[in-house]
Amino acid sequence: MVRFLFLLVMLLPAYARASDSEVLRHWRVGQTVSEAAVTAYGEERCFAVVEIPDSILRLMQGRSLPKECRTDVATLRYLRLLHRDAHGHIRLGEMVCHRDVARSLVSIFRSLYQQAYPIERMLLIDRLGADDEQSMAANNTSCFNFRRVAGSSRLSKHALGKAVDVNPLYNPCVRRGADGKIRVSPAAGKAYADRSLPTPYRLLRDDAAHRLFRSHGFQWGGAWRSLKDYQHFEMP
Ligand SMILES: [Zn+2]
Numbered sequence: 001m002v003r004f005l006f007l008l009v010m011l012l013p014a015y016a017r018a019s020d021s022e023v024l025r026h027w028r029v030g031q032t033v034s035e036a037a038v039t040a041y042g043e044e045r046c047f048a049v050v051e052i053p054d055s056i057l058r059l060m061q062g063r064s065l066p067k068e069c070r071t072d073v074a075t076l077r078y079l080r081l082l083h084r085d086a087h088g089h090i091r092l093g094e095m096v097c098h099r100d101v102a103r104s105l106v107s108i109f110r111s112l113y114q115q116a117y118p119i120e121r122m123l124l125i126d127r128l129g130a131d132d133e134q135s136m137a138a139n140n141t142s143c144f145n146f147r148r149v150a151g152s153s154r155l156s157k158h159a160l161g162k163a164v165d166v167n168p169l170y171n172p173c174v175r176r177g178a179d180g181k182i183r184v185s186p187a188a189g190k191a192y193a194d195r196s197l198p199t200p201y202r203l204l205r206d207d208a209a210h211r212l213f214r215s216h217g218f219q220w221g222g223a224w225r226s227l228k229d230y231q232h233f234e235m236p
Pocket residue numbers: 158163164165229231232233
């Protein structure tokens with residue numbers, strides 16, 4: 001009996017490690033993982049830049065990569081990232097961006113993860129109908145989407161993979177329409193146009209996200225005069 005218990009105690013940690021690393025061998029985005037799983041797999045490996053895998057390309061085609069897309073897929077990269085939500089849970093995230101900003105984004109999001117800066121969701125917009133409004137309402141942090149600037153015919157920096165929206169539900173875009181009325185995107189985030197409302201996902205000037213993005217050369221939409229896009233960082 002004693003020998004059996006001894007064997008069990010010896011085997012349990014090994015089994016736990018195996019199952020934890022098993023979770024991370026099959027990167028299931030959106031899934032929560034333990035601190036132990038990250039350690040077993042290696043935090044370094046959880047922040048990776050790769051060329052767009054075939055399975056991801058198929059997911060993007062007809063969605064964030066519509067037929068009229070003029071962005072060369074060879075300029076895009078797929079990022080695997082970790083982030084923590086406001087409850088401190090570690091989640092597996094992903095992002096597609098331009099290769100020129102890939103290393104910066106990995107560095108920024110790794111620092112935010114290490115500082116436990118809360119980010120609720122980090123999925124490709126293709127998993128949310130490639131619909132900007134739906135993605136923003138789901139508070140989804142994302143980058144690439146071949147689309148025009150809302151309310152204009154100009155291509156967005158998101159169409160190049162050089163702009164990131166962070167926690168968009170709680171950091172909406174606020175602009176005045178041609179009719180003089182104030183428009184808030186996403187509509188579900190209307191209450192958060194009031195920047196004095198405290199929420200765990202509120203992005204403020206000089207907070208960790210703002211400082212990191214700025215230090216890598218990104219501009220913040222919350223500092224613009226014509227409109228206030230509190231979720232938005234872009235590389236000029
Ligand atoms: Zn944006």
